[in-house]
Amino acid sequence: xxxxxEVETICRQLKKSLINKTIIQVDAPDPRxxxxxxxxxxxxxxxxxxxxNVIRRGKALIVSLSNKKFLILHxxxxxxLMLANKPQEFMRVAFVFDSGPSLQFCDSRVLGRIExxxxxxxxxxxxxxxxxxxxxxxxxxxxxxxxxxxKIKPLLMDQKFxxxxxxxxxxxxxxxxxxxxxxLANTLSNKELISLYQALINILNKAIECHxxxxxxxxxxxxxxxxxxxHHLVYQKGGQPCKICKTPLISQEIAGRGTCFCPVCQx
DNA sequence: AATGGGACCTGCGCGC
DNA sequence: TGCGCGCAGGTCCCAT
Numbered sequence: 001x002x003x004x005x006e007v008e009t010i011c012r013q014l015k016k017s018l019i020n021k022t023i024i025q026v027d028a029p030d031p032r033x034x035x036x037x038x039x040x041x042x043x044x045x046x047x048x049x050x051x052x053n054v055i056r057r058g059k060a061l062i063v064s065l066s067n068k069k070f071l072i073l074h075x076x077x078x079x080x081l082m083l084a085n086k087p088q089e090f091m092r093v094a095f096v097f098d099s100g101p102s103l104q105f106c107d108s109r110v111l112g113r114i115e116x117x118x119x120x121x122x123x124x125x126x127x128x129x130x131x132x133x134x135x136x137x138x139x140x141x142x143x144x145x146x147x148x149x150x151k152i153k154p155l156l157m158d159q160k161f162x163x164x165x166x167x168x169x170x171x172x173x174x175x176x177x178x179x180x181x182x183x184l185a186n187t188l189s190n191k192e193l194i195s196l197y198q199a200l201i202n203i204l205n206k207a208i209e210c211h212x213x214x215x216x217x218x219x220x221x222x223x224x225x226x227x228x229x230x231h232h233l234v235y236q237k238g239g240q241p242c243k244i245c246k247t248p249l250i251s252q253e254i255a256g257r258g259t260c261f262c263p264v265c266q267x
Numbered sequence: 268a269a270t271g272g273g274a275c276c277t278g279c280g281c282g283c
Numbered sequence: 284t285g286c287g288c289g290c291a292g293g294t295c296c297c298a299t
Contacts, residue, residue, distance in 0.1 A: 002293090111293075150269060166293070167293085
């Protein structure tokens with residue numbers, strides 16, 4: 001799934017390629033992912049505008065444009081972005097520039113979304129987002145958990161609590177910090193929270209270095225896979241032996257999401 | 268405040 | 284070989 005490291009990878013690659021390019025055409029063989037605006041209106045707004053910058057907030061990409069508007073791209077579950085000349089499989093919408101390859105929004109399940117907004121900071125998705133895990137201190141991280149009585153795993157995946165963490169990195173971080181995914185957040189000791197913070201930071205940074213995890217449809221804008229997948233310790237490994245104690249990992253649904261963990265190491 | 272369920276979607280793997 | 288079924292999950296929305 002495209003989570004913080006995957007979206008960060010895409011963001012860095014788009015920054016390198018798209019800044020100062022002018023959009024000259026918008027193709028939309030499947031415009032269902034365009035959400036708050038009609039296709040003709042989107043075209044009218046985008047054509048002849050220049051890309052000023054590309055930033056990431058949580059799992060969202062924000063493209064700022066010379067007409068003072070912002071394109072918000074969200075890949076959800078099955079979306080990916082490609083820079084290519086020829087239309088790729090599952091291409092839904094493509095932005096064509098005055099030079100270089102097109103930016104193609106591909107999405108097998110059509111759950112991703114494209115929006116055009118005047119001010120990205122007022123969009124609910126962005127405005128309600130919790131802090132960036134790589135931008136807060138250990139103390140700030142610990143303070144977030146005060147009075148939180150919910151299960152730790154869905155809490156980590158709650159974008160309003162902390163931004164950018166999804167099903168892969170929540171499971172990986174809980175394994176590394178030896179915390180059972182069903183633990184209630186307010187029962188975690190300071191020591192455990194420190195361990196969780198360190199695990200998250202290390203895992204997210206390492207995953208960014210690896211250009212993300214290509215567990216499902218995600219790939220880099222070049223089409224290459226992210227290689228963090230081979231560092232996964234628990235994600236989608238139910239039944240396989242724990243890397244630490246060899247006990248078979250448990251696969252269990254928690255808050256409606258598949259979750260793998262070690263019943264011995266994670267307390 | 269927290270939890271649960273359904274909807275959105277479709278490719279894919281499975282069992283028969 | 285072919286078909287039908289159910290799973291995968293990020294976000295949103297509604298109900299309890």
